[in-house]
Amino acid sequence: MNEAVRAKSTIITKLKYQLIRIRYRTDILLSLIFIVIFSFLVLFPLVKIIVNSLTYQDYDLRLVRNARLGAFTGYHYIRVFASSLSYSIFIKPFINSLLVGFGVTIVAMILGSLLAWVIVRTDIPWKRFFDSVIVIPYMMPSWVIALAWLIIFKNDRIAGEKGMFSYFFGITPPDWFSYGLFPIIVCLGLHYYSYSYLLISGALKTVNSELEEAGFIAGLKKSTVLRKITFPIVLPALGSSFVLTFTRSMGTFGTPALLGLPVRFFNLPTRIYASINSNNTGDAYVLALVLVVLAGITIYINSRIVGVRKSFVTMAGKGFRNRPNALGVWRYPLAFLIIFFLIIVFLLPLLLLLWDTFLLYPGDYSISNLTTHFWVGKSNFKIASGEPGIFRNPGIWNGVWNSVRLGVLAALINGFLGLFIGYAVVRNRGTRLSKSLEAVSFAPYVFPSIAMGAIYLGMFARPFGPIPALYGTFTLLVLIVVVKNMPFSSRSGISAMLQIDKSLEESAGIQGIPWFKRFRKIIFPLTASGFLSGMILTFITAMRELSLIILLVTPNTRVLTTMIFAYEDQEEIQHANGVTIILITLIVLANFIVRKFFGNKGLTGLKET
Amino acid sequence: MIKRLFTILILLTFTGGIALVFAAGKKESTAGKSAYPPGMEKWLKEAKLGPYQEHPQNWKEIEAKAKEEGEVVVYSSSSRIAKVAGLFEKTYPGIKVKYFDLGSVKSVEKTVAEQKADLYNADIVTTGGSGQVIHKLLDNHMIVNFVPDTVGDRIPKKYKEPLLIRINEAIVFYYNTEAYSEPPIKNIWELTTPKWKGKVVTKDINASLSVFMGFATIVQHAKEMAEAYKRMTGKNIVLHDGVPDAGYEFVYRLLHNDLIILKSGGKVAAASGKRGQENPPISIIYFTYLRYNDSKKYANGVITPLDPVEKLVYPTYTAIARQAPHPNAAKLFTAFEMGSPKITKDTVIEPPYTKGKSAELLQGLAPYYDPGSASPRADVPKPRGGEIWDELKGWDVDPDFMWYEAPKLQDFWTQQAAK
Known part of the structure; x- marks a missing residue:
């Protein structure tokens, strides 16, 4: 036998071996399939956007003489970073994005960690109630508070009707208070604190009081204990909430769009939206990349500082006590302060929106101006351009159906994919394959929503590989929501799988029970609660999503959030507010039902991210 | 893991990027008419459009064929297209209107994206955005001008060439x-x-x-x-x-x-x-x-x-998309958009315009029959309060x-x- 033949036969044997191995190792097969799919859905878009940013696009042909469509060029980068336009296209929106990002993160983290500490670590009354209610803002779209802000603090800069504040008190708030950076930070901060709260309270709950007590016994001061013992334990949670809040608030579109434009306050997302709308995709791609890079840097810095992976658990089988700090006389005042806070961030905005839906003409709060027309009225061309009341409006019911469909489909797909990925990652733990899969499924995290929408718009406007042109279809909405939520659902899938010992499945495997049956009969039941909490999380995110899908929705695939924006645009304030209330009711109701019937898991899924 | 992610991203980005940069670079005309793309000539002949139009147009045949086609797909920049569609379906039962209310930017974008991919979904493209419509869509033969001869001679030349305008705003x-x-x-x-x-x-x-x-x-x-x-x-x-x-x-x-x-x-x-x-x-x-x-x-x-x-x-154009799958229904819809030929300068049209006899006369014009819009047809009387349109210098x-x-x-x- 000569060398070549021998080499050939070794290769064949190796291949055969690998094939047989894969046949019996479903986890490997799954890993491979998922890596291919996600590379296609996540990494390829990134490549595509980079390529597009380096080649002449349609629009450029009108600005640049001699430009050839698709030819290589640094034109967009020069235009965005080093031209007379840089200040307005890049520098100012960039600074604004950073200001929003840092401002919101500071407000949200201070609020979130204070609340978490008070509720988890002190003897404040009504703990359980607070713990479940305080995260409700998480379930509302982030811009609901902005809508309420406009109702209250609208001043005469954008003319039209008066804001509530000037109607009742006769004082007109200054521009900086009504629009721009300040209200954007306040409104987003009052939404994103719930992320910090969820993550930090989760970490605090796992801190064993004995650790702190040991410190006290050793004669440390209270502040030293806090600094040296408690703080390091919650550091990973603080890091996660920093990354989550910072990247999200920098990439958010809704609130800056509502509160920014009247004072020409642009951040990167609203600038991207403007560029896409004016067909200038080159600018949009470069700016989207800036957001991706920023998110990447944030995650990188966080991983450097915290030095550990995000899921960080201190729970062990040993004695565990959580001895709350006594608040003394402050117990009830503090509890009422929290209740007051909840009223401001949750109840008040909703009540204001609700009140507004009963006004015939917005801005007139007299009794004679009350009407139920916007809920039950028939189409009347003298009011709201003939748009029928919400309960009689087939368009709105179609939106409800689309939203629920999107939420449920995304939740189901994400739930199962998360489980499979978790299975594939955990069973191969330590191998290169497992690490790659984990990384790839985490990759959508670095895409700011609006940037991802922009990428998918460009990618699926025409047939792409084996996929037909998906633009304008409902499938595309489901696809992007599923991909965007993958980091979360794969994380909860992985942590659910980590709890199951390999031996359980192996013993069944030895008896010759096929993989699918093993999965169905053993693994799935054991992971069901994690699965469910992952699903409800995806459901909530999908239902309140706007930034991600605003570029992809067409009138036939409208969901509630985009309808709210459309009504808002048409100055049909009552309809916008009414639909907002329906949306929030649906989300809260779904969450309530799941908690009621499937155990008190609810939002805990977020902690696993 | 983070490191790994970045390594993968960077590697893929570079290899894929370089490959794609060299693969790209299709030339496309941006100004002035180019030659017909392949397949278009044949379609024009079959659909009796462009240079193969009949004179006079045989509306009996068009209507019969349109009913066989049973559907017309409309990309529109105007949200009022929903009302036009409703009126059309009432007038021609059996022909369904599938409309996409996309706004002007996306109407053009969707048409371009699909045509480039040889996907022919649209029959009618009716949108504003003058530069794009003329120099992107028409110059590249993504749309075809069709002027129904029922009302064609009542429209000034500048409103029907190079492309038919259905409403001025x-x-x-x-x-x-x-x-x-x-x-x-x-x-x-x-x-x-x-x-x-x-x-x-x-x-x-x-x-x-x-x-x-x-x-x-x-x-x-x-x-x-x-x-x-x-x-x-x-x-x-x-x-x-x-x-x-x-x-x-x-x-x-x-x-x-x-x-x-x-x-x-x-x-x-x-x-x-x-x-x-x-x-x-x-x-x-x-x-x-x-x-x-x-x-x-x-x-x-x-x-x-x-x-x-x-x-x-600014005008809202209406055109038939290249390789439209329902060309006769598209012709019928175009004629409908322009309003009934029965209207003359002296016709009295009473509100409400979108119902009853007025709607029968105005047809696709009905939803646009307000002082702020004007039909390109010289013979359509102005709506109540609409005299102001002609008085304003523009x-x-x-x-x-x-x-x-x-x-x-x-x-x-x-x-x-x-x-």
């Missing part, structure tokens, strides 16, 4: 008639004076091609703008550094006079039009939103006389200017708006 200047007994300005340049600082409202040009076209048309008429300035001040206009002419200068001064930019036309119309305001602004927005005076109790009035221009007219949007010059204006606007 305009950008106008509104004041609040409740707060002001007469228009508060007489010259457009007054908007740039301290008196109106922070008191002029318009829609973001990035969010509306129509508003953008309005401003572009002002810029295009730099000479007239300079003359108007002289009439107001008695002096020649002095341009700011780097500003090329009086048209741009107007935009420059308006933006630096704290022009308020809102994200939707509805909000702009509300800003000037809402009742009960003490110091309402002037708004620059769609003429057709005058209808909100009825449906939302606004108090908007069109500013006239105004030197040098009172309305900026400038027409120029597709060539929009195509070649407008991106510069867009950059200029973006740059100045940020300061």
Whole structure:
């Protein structure tokens, strides 16, 4: 036998071996399939956007003489970073994005960690109630508070009707208070604190009081204990909430769009939206990349500082006590302060929106101006351009159906994919394959929503590989929501799988029970609660999503959030507010039902991210 | 893991990127007509369109074939297309209208994306955005002009060539008639004076091609703008550094006079039009939103006389998409959009326009039968209160200017708006 033949036969044997191995190792097969799919859905878009940013696009042909469509060029980068336009296209929106990002993160983290500490670590009354209610803002779209802000603090800069504040008190708030950076930070901060709260309270709950007590016994001061013992334990949670809040608030579109434009306050997302709308995709791609890079840097810095992976658990089988700090006389005042806070961030905005839906003409709060027309009225061309009341409006019911469909489909797909990925990652733990899969499924995290929408718009406007042109279809909405939520659902899938010992499945495997049956009969039941909490999380995110899908929705695939924006645009304030209330009711109701019937898991899924 | 992610990202990005950069580079014509793409000639012959049109058009045959086709797919920039579709289905039962209300930017975008991919879903493309429609869609044979001969001879040439216009609309200047007994300005340049600082409202040009076209048309008429300035001040206009002419200068001064930019036309119309305001602004927005005076109790009035221009007219075109799968239904729909041939100058059309006998006459014009819109047909009488359309002196949007010059204006606007 000569060398070549021998080499050939070794290769064949190796291949055969690998094939047989894969046949019996479903986890490997799954890993491979998922890596291919996600590379296609996540990494390829990134490549595509980079390529597009380096080649002449349609629009450029009108600005640049001699430009050839698709030819290589640094034109967009020069235009965005080093031209007379840089200040307005890049520098100012960039600074604004950073200001929003840092401002919101500071407000949200201070609020979130204070609340978490008070509720988890002190003897404040009504703990359980607070713990479940305080995260409700998480379930509302982030811009609901902005809508309420406009109702209250609208001043005469954008003319039209008066804001509530000037109607009742006769004082007109200054521009900086009504629009721009300040209200954007306040409104987003009052939404994103719930992320910090969820993550930090989760970490605090796992801190064993004995650790702190040991410190006290050793004669440390209270502040030293806090600094040296408690703080390091919650550091990973603080890091996660920093990354989550910072990247999200920098990439958010809704609130800056509502509160920014009247004072020409642009951040990167609203600038991207403007560029896409004016067909200038080159600018949009470069700016989207800036957001991706920023998110990447944030995650990188966080991983450097915290030095550990995000899921960080201190729970062990040993004695565990959580001895709350006594608040003394402050117990009830503090509890009422929290209740007051909840009223401001949750109840008040909703009540204001609700009140507004009963006004015939917005801005007139007299009794004679009350009407139920916007809920039950028939189409009347003298009011709201003939748009029928919400309960009689087939368009709105179609939106409800689309939203629920999107939420449920995304939740189901994400739930199962998360489980499979978790299975594939955990069973191969330590191998290169497992690490790659984990990384790839985490990759959508670095895409700011609006940037991802922009990428998918460009990618699926025409047939792409084996996929037909998906633009304008409902499938595309489901696809992007599923991909965007993958980091979360794969994380909860992985942590659910980590709890199951390999031996359980192996013993069944030895008896010759096929993989699918093993999965169905053993693994799935054991992971069901994690699965469910992952699903409800995806459901909530999908239902309140706007930034991600605003570029992809067409009138036939409208969901509630985009309808709210459309009504808002048409100055049909009552309809916008009414639909907002329906949306929030649906989300809260779904969450309530799941908690009621499937155990008190609810939002805990977020902690696993 | 993070490291790993970055390594993967970087590797894939580079390899894929380089491969794609070299794979790309398809040449495409951007100006002037090019040759027919493959397959189009055959389709034109079968559909009897373009050079293969019959004279006269055989409407009996078209209608019969349209009924066989059973469907027409419409991409539209106007939300009122829903009403047109409803009226059409009532008139021609058995032909379903599948309409996509996409706005002008996405109507063009979707058509281009699909045609480039040889996907032929659309029958009708009816949208604004003059530069794009003429120089992108028509020049590249993505759409075909079709003028129904039932009303063709009643349409002035400039409204049917190179492409049929189905409705003309305009950008106008509104004041609040409740707060002001007469228009508060007489010259457009007054908007740039301290008196109106922070008191002029318009829609973001990035969010509306129509508003953008309005401003572009002002810029295009730099000479007239300079003359108007002289009439107001008695002096020649002095341009700011780097500003090329009086048209741009107007935009420059308006933006630096704290022009308020809102994200939707509805909000702009509300800003000037809402009742009960003490110091309402002037708004620059769609003429057709005058209808909100009825449906939302606004108090908007069109500013006239105004030197040098009172309305900026922009068209909504209608065309048949290349390789349209339902060409006869598309022809029938086009004819329907233009209104019944039975209408003459003396026809009396009573409101409500979208119902009964009026709707039968107006057909696809019915939803647009308001003072702020005008049919290109010379023989369609104006609706109640619509005489004002002809009285306002206007400038027409120029597709060539929009195509070649407008991106510069867009950059200029973006740059100045940020300061």
